[in-house]
Amino acid sequence: MSEATREIEELTEASYEFGFSTDLDTDVAPPGLDEEIVRLISAKKDEPEWLLEWRLKAFEAWQAMEEPDWAKLDIMPIDYQAISYWAAPKQKPVLDSMDDVDPEIRDMFDKLGIPLHEQKMLSNVAVDAIVDSVSVTTTFKATLAEAGVIFCSFSEAVQDYPELVREHLGSVVPVRDNYFAALNSAVFSDGSFCYIPKGVRCPMELSTYFRINSQNTGQFERTLIVAEDDSHVSYLEGCTAPQRDENQLHAAVVELVAKDRAEIKYSTVQNWYPGDENGVGGIYNFVTKRGRAHADAKISWTQVETGSAITWKYPSVILQGDRAVGEFYSVALSSKRQQADTGTKMIHIGKDTTSSIISKGISAGNGQNTYRGLVKVMRSAENARNYTQCDSLLLGKDCGAHTIPYIEVKNPGAQIEHEASTSTVGEDQLYYCRQRGMTEEDAMSMIVNGFCREVFNELPMEFAVEAQRLLSVSLEGSVG
Amino acid sequence: MTIHPDPSSEARLGALDRIGEIGYPTKRDEAWRHAPHRALGELTFGPPVAPGIGVPAELDNQIPVLEGPRVVVVNGSVDASLSNLAGLDGLRLSSLAEVLAERPEQVAAHFEQGDSGIADVFVALNVAYGADGAVVQVADGVVLDVPIHIVDVGLPAAAQNATCTGVLIDIGVGSSATVIETRVGAGSEFGGSNIRTTIALADDSTLEHVLLQDVPSVQVHLSRVDVTQRAGSVFKARSFNLGAAYGRIAYNVQLAGTGAHADLSGLFFGFGDQTLDQQVNVVHAAAGCTSRQTYRGVLDEESTGVFNGGIDVRPGADGTDAVQSNDNLLLSDRAAINTQPRLEILADEVACKHGATVGQLDETALYYLRSRGIAADEARRLLINGFADQAVDDVGIETVRAWIIHRLGHDHA
Numbered sequence: 001m002s003e004a005t006r007e008i009e010e011l012t013e014a015s016y017e018f019g020f021s022t023d024l025d026t027d028v029a030p031p032g033l034d035e036e037i038v039r040l041i042s043a044k045k046d047e048p049e050w051l052l053e054w055r056l057k058a059f060e061a062w063q064a065m066e067e068p069d070w071a072k073l074d075i076m077p078i079d080y081q082a083i084s085y086w087a088a089p090k091q092k093p094v095l096d097s098m099d100d101v102d103p104e105i106r107d108m109f110d111k112l113g114i115p116l117h118e119q120k121m122l123s124n125v126a127v128d129a130i131v132d133s134v135s136v137t138t139t140f141k142a143t144l145a146e147a148g149v150i151f152c153s154f155s156e157a158v159q160d161y162p163e164l165v166r167e168h169l170g171s172v173v174p175v176r177d178n179y180f181a182a183l184n185s186a187v188f189s190d191g192s193f194c195y196i197p198k199g200v201r202c203p204m205e206l207s208t209y210f211r212i213n214s215q216n217t218g219q220f221e222r223t224l225i226v227a228e229d230d231s232h233v234s235y236l237e238g239c240t241a242p243q244r245d246e247n248q249l250h251a252a253v254v255e256l257v258a259k260d261r262a263e264i265k266y267s268t269v270q271n272w273y274p275g276d277e278n279g280v281g282g283i284y285n286f287v288t289k290r291g292r293a294h295a296d297a298k299i300s301w302t303q304v305e306t307g308s309a310i311t312w313k314y315p316s317v318i319l320q321g322d323r324a325v326g327e328f329y330s331v332a333l334s335s336k337r338q339q340a341d342t343g344t345k346m347i348h349i350g351k352d353t354t355s356s357i358i359s360k361g362i363s364a365g366n367g368q369n370t371y372r373g374l375v376k377v378m379r380s381a382e383n384a385r386n387y388t389q390c391d392s393l394l395l396g397k398d399c400g401a402h403t404i405p406y407i408e409v410k411n412p413g414a415q416i417e418h419e420a421s422t423s424t425v426g427e428d429q430l431y432y433c434r435q436r437g438m439t440e441e442d443a444m445s446m447i448v449n450g451f452c453r454e455v456f457n458e459l460p461m462e463f464a465v466e467a468q469r470l471l472s473v474s475l476e477g478s479v480g
Numbered sequence: 481m482t483i484h485p486d487p488s489s490e491a492r493l494g495a496l497d498r499i500g501e502i503g504y505p506t507k508r509d510e511a512w513r514h515a516p517h518r519a520l521g522e523l524t525f526g527p528p529v530a531p532g533i534g535v536p537a538e539l540d541n542q543i544p545v546l547e548g549p550r551v552v553v554v555n556g557s558v559d560a561s562l563s564n565l566a567g568l569d570g571l572r573l574s575s576l577a578e579v580l581a582e583r584p585e586q587v588a589a590h591f592e593q594g595d596s597g598i599a600d601v602f603v604a605l606n607v608a609y610g611a612d613g614a615v616v617q618v619a620d621g622v623v624l625d626v627p628i629h630i631v632d633v634g635l636p637a638a639a640q641n642a643t644c645t646g647v648l649i650d651i652g653v654g655s656s657a658t659v660i661e662t663r664v665g666a667g668s669e670f671g672g673s674n675i676r677t678t679i680a681l682a683d684d685s686t687l688e689h690v691l692l693q694d695v696p697s698v699q700v701h702l703s704r705v706d707v708t709q710r711a712g713s714v715f716k717a718r719s720f721n722l723g724a725a726y727g728r729i730a731y732n733v734q735l736a737g738t739g740a741h742a743d744l745s746g747l748f749f750g751f752g753d754q755t756l757d758q759q760v761n762v763v764h765a766a767a768g769c770t771s772r773q774t775y776r777g778v779l780d781e782e783s784t785g786v787f788n789g790g791i792d793v794r795p796g797a798d799g800t801d802a803v804q805s806n807d808n809l810l811l812s813d814r815a816a817i818n819t820q821p822r823l824e825i826l827a828d829e830v831a832c833k834h835g836a837t838v839g840q841l842d843e844t845a846l847y848y849l850r851s852r853g854i855a856a857d858e859a860r861r862l863l864i865n866g867f868a869d870q871a872v873d874d875v876g877i878e879t880v881r882a883w884i885i886h887r888l889g890h891d892h893a
Contacts, residue, residue: 394827394830396828398795399828400825401823403821404820405821407820408816409818411813412811412813412840413813416837418821420823420835422830422831423832424828424829424830
């Protein structure tokens with residue numbers, strides 16, 4: 001076995017660095033899902049009647065739907081009745097400052113390398129920390145309030161800004177959109193709500209750390225971001241999860257609304273527990289992410305997907321207004337027994353709309369990585385432009401890389417380009433680098449990082465660092 | 481499901497039992513997403529009817545004239561009077577019905593569907609009813625200079641509007657040959673043709689296979705070509721998907737021997753409300769194989785083009801080099817293109833690339849030509865032909881190339 005091959009094997013066998021579990025006293029609903037559970041969740045959260053009805057409508061739709069099987073994923077059957085749909089930390093008094101946060105939780109964030117107590121000073125980032133399903137603490141509210149930006153947990157938004165929530169909830173991802181979105185709509189626990197008023201440039205990057213902490217508790221986050229005319233926001237989402245033995249279901253919905261000339265930049269670093277080397281215990285990540293861009297608006301998705309046993313995720317942009325812009329930048333890594341079926345949809349409706357897609361897939365170990373994307377140009381979308389580039393890197397003999405793009409064009413003014421390539425890190429490339437005095441480790445790191453550069457460049461500074469760190473952890477041994 | 485290797489009529493008709501099980505394709509079947517499902521359901525199949533009805537004179541200009549070996553199939557039965565089955569040295573040309581009757585074991589592979597089973601309901605129907613057609617057998621070490629022409633004519637009748645034809649091509653070790661398949665029809669009635677070609681290329685053999693599809697624009701045409709390539713063999717496919725309301729040409733190429741090379745190219749040129757569907761799947765099952773897929777589509781008026789091309793690299797197929805491209809020109813604001821270039825890769829040490837583009841005629845190029853005194857229509861035609869020519873130029877036989885150019889020009893004048 002060559003040096004390179006051995007190193008690849010070593011690095012793909014690296015264990016999950018963030019595999020620890022914190023004992024929080026949680027209030028957990030009995031496993032199972034029926035109308036009563038939906039009512040219970042709504043009641044626990046003290047929701048208005050319209051929201052309960054919305055949930056029930058979604059639940060009814062979900063019951064009539066079938067689990068999709070078109071993805072290139074080998075999924076163990078999910079018993080939706082074996083999952084508990086509600087968990088919350090015990091009721092605690094409302095907190096005024098960081099010091100009041102449960103030391104256990106703060107400790108957990110420290111392990112993840114997110115010194116919450118230093119965030120304010122060092123990074124100028126507001127953090128809405130979610131532990132299980134209820135927001136524990138939200139920072140930087142004052143600074144944001146000054147700018148008129150609303151950034152709070154979804155539950156708070158329902159209580160404090162019901163009109164805004166009611167107007168936009170489900171407007172981009174309807175309850176019947178797909179199986180997992182319907183499930184989420186019925187039982188969503190909490191999430192983030194963000195509202196940027198007209199003409200406001202959000203003074204800081206908004207960030208949320210998601211964390212699954214309670215065994216057998218599916219997490220059903222709901223995120224809604226509304227950017228009014230001429231506003232701008234950059235939103236960061238990142239997650240790491242403790243090691244678990246049972247599969248955990250994660251079905252989130254993210255909706256973005258970018259009004260005229262608004263810009264939303266949504267970045268994700270995803271590092272859910274991928275399961276052990278046999279694929280046991282990893283997170284099932286079924287996410288529906290979609291944005292609607294009005295005239296001259298821009299929505300940009302950037303994702304670094306290194307975790308989860310199964311990733312099923314297609315962040316999309318509906319380019320509804322004229323001259324709207326959609327972007328998708330993705331790095332997806334699947335090693336061990338990880339399976340990722342991910343990509344994007346760009347739906348061109350308005351005139352002169354443009355979209356670009358850069359997707360980098362890395363397969364190692366027994367990982368299976370699929371890019372699945374749709375570029376659709378409707379009749380009305382005159383002069384639509386799309387550029388798509390999908391590259392795959394194969395590290396090892398037992399992994400797979402698949403590219404399944406759909407291009408559907410109904411307007412002759414469209415210019416669509418799609419390019420894809422699949423290759424491996426050649427012995428000759430490594431040899432060349434070694435010739436120049438680099439260690440095998442540095443060479444591999446350079447090649448993999450170079451492969452992902454176009455995407456990392458799109459990430460905000462602090463996330464780019466984290467993304468590289470995650471890639472290094474996932475490819476431990478020679479890279480990084 | 482495996483069809484019994486004995487291709488007797490009972491065994492073949494056994495395929496019909498499978499139809500209920502397989503069911504007609506729906507919009508949810510990836511390979512049939514853009515097919516006219518209602519029209520497919522209206523096709524009626526059965527054993528060949530009224531053999532020897534001849535070819536209407538109106539078709540004379542629609543079939544390229546090639547001297548030499550020729551098989552003419554009318555409504556699923558070989559018309560001996562129009563065919564020229566006299567063999568050449570090293571070539572045995574027969575009707576499928578004759579081979580089925582006299583030496584059935586030689587065509588068992590065509591009817592046996594192997595472990596993967598029957599791909600779809602139309603394969604099952606073809607297995608059941610496609611009992612006649614052409615069998616091309618080229619012995620080892622033979623280089624044939626003269627192209628073999630297989631003509632299929634569909635003349636739908638009200639009682640049974642669809643026909644099935646089978647074509648087998650076996651090329652011996654180290655041999656090379658050229659086969660032209662022309663698919664035409666006549667009449668203004670709705671109907672369809674379902675033609676299945678099975679090609680086996682032995683070690684180091686070469687086949688150039690040209691497929692001309694130009695059936696009337698009221699008909700449905702379904703072509704399926706299954707190819708198995710042994711070590712060092714070369715398969716050159718050139719398809720021209722021009723006729724039919726729904727014209728479908730599907731290739732399934734298995735690169736089963738080391739160092740085999742498949743080079744597929746095609747042109748689809750749609751008018752009216754035609755839907756022209758190309759389904760291509762190249763399976764790299766052995767090491768060191770190369771494949772190329774180069775498809776070009778021109779869609780005018782309300783036509784729709786479909787390209788669903790796959791490169792499937794199996795474990796162990798190291799050293800694979802595969803390239804795929806699909807470029808399309810949309811000429812009308814009601815035309816549409818659906819393109820899906822797929823890569824599925826389960827081996828490392830591979831180099832695979834694919835690309836797809838959709839565009840329109842270059843306004844500056846049009847302007848340039850017009851400023852040189854060329855009329856608008858002529859300038860447009862020049863540019864379209866320039867785009868299409870790449871596929872045409874690659875056809876080795878002058879007569880066939882001239883026929884294609886005439887056919888394209890004819891519709892475009």
